[in-house]
Amino acid sequence: MQEFKDIQSLWQSHSVEVKISAEEMLEQAKKEVNVIRNKSMLNIAGMALSFVAISSLLFYFDFNSWTTLLGIGIIVLAVGIYTWLLYREHRLISRNDFTEHPGEFLHKLHEYQLSRYNLYNKLYWFYASAISIGFVLYFYEMLENMNGSVQLVFILFTVFWMIFCATILRKSFMKREKERIDLLIEKFERISGQLKN
């Protein structure tokens, strides 16, 4: 039969070890935000790379038809605008530090989520339409000298790829990103909410 004082001495004899340091703690808090920042940065880098690669076609190949030039021009323009929009969004979360200005950061995170939603819904269809028109014009000259079956493979692959990106890939990307941002917002709102108490 134990008395309370025995329980107390048992409690005090048991030492706990804090496995995290002050620096690591702040680092970890910033890390979660950095995952989103880095993903957004990678997204922009990928788009910028596509922009350069497609634009370089104009310098390295001598195209005869105006449709090819117009096609490439439309694709480059669409990719360029989309990259710029991605960069504009990226700035929303890259300019603030949650540990320094939690209220402002939370506000920007909400703005970022809404902007991301628009980018992958309404604006995505403008982008997909522009890319599709661009490809149709580009293929007009490019596929001219190929035989029918190769033409069919090219067209089917492009159509399949566009549909795949617009449906499965886009939806799963949006779902994952929404979950990640929702979790962050929930966590930061809980933290900020308690501070007002």
Place this chain on the structure above:
Amino acid sequence: MDQKDILFKEIFDTNSKKIFHLCYGYTGDADSANDLLQETFLKVWQNLDKFRQKSLISTWIYRIAVNTCLTYLRSEKRQAKDELTDNIIENRIEEYSEKNEQVALLYKSISKLEENDRLIITMVLDELPYAEIAEISGISEGNLRVKIHRIKQKLTELYNQHARI
């Protein structure tokens, strides 16, 4: 390292062990306690400039920790984790020595108390002055003494009950 970082480091080094103990007592699970410790000190960092020294800094940190603990497990996602606490404690009993079995039993007994009582008894076990516990928990000192007496009895009873099983 700027002045705020240095101050934070000092505060963290002085208080983190006590706060971790409080969180561990509340959740009975080291991982959750670690999460709570981080949330607590993140708030401390953000509000360091607003601390007006009306109370001891340790009292202020304890208040943040208590608040964090109370809201943490109430969030929907953490409920499932909370239910696992018993299993975590039971599994750990098998892993540890006899003394640590008693400690695990103590955590299990604490986990059977009401949420607020868990936090109060953890502070009592850590020998915080009653006046400070009263300030942290927002209860008058007179009421707190009665409450603590009741929680002590309840905890002793629970511990002895579990020890007999």
